[in-house]
Amino acid sequence: MAEHTKEIKNRKAKFEYHFLTGFEAGMMLKGTEVKSLRNGEANLNDAYCMFVNNELYIKSMYIAEYAYGNINNHETRRDRKLLLRKTELKKIEKKISEKGFTLVPFKIFFSERGHAKVEIFLAQGKKAYDKRNTIKDRESKRDLDRIKKSNL
Secondary structure, three states: OOOOOOOEEOHHHHHHEEEEEEEEEEEOOOHHHHHHHHOOOEEOOOOEEEEEOOEEEEEOOEEOOOOOOOOOOOOOOOOEEEEOOHHHHHHHHHHHHOOOEEEEEEEEEEOOOOOEEEEEEEEEEOOHHHHHHHHHHHHHHHHHHHHHHHHO
16 A cells, blocks of 8 residues: 555544544545545544434545546535444444434544545533543643653
């Protein structure tokens, strides 16, 4: 596989949500979308997942147009179908129907076989005080690391 392939993450998601269960889903993509993904030209910041007719779609995910694409180039923010097993889809749909749960796309990567995959998590939104705790924990860990470094 090409060396320039990199994974694309939604860094803000860990700050905004408590991740509960993770799923690895395939995506139905066009050829130019795959080429743009391999170049790392995508963004998950505004992306979200939604069920339409018992099928799961990722919406508002940005994949840049392929530079060498012709008339067959793709739309940058089109809806893309996610591929999961029926049992997983039913489990996710049941959980999402409960109050407070959502499905968050976290990471796009390529599998060993070269297929584009998206890692999605069943998540609960964090409250404001949870976010403050996250920041406090991160800062205290950073301070401890600094102290350990200075003592070495």
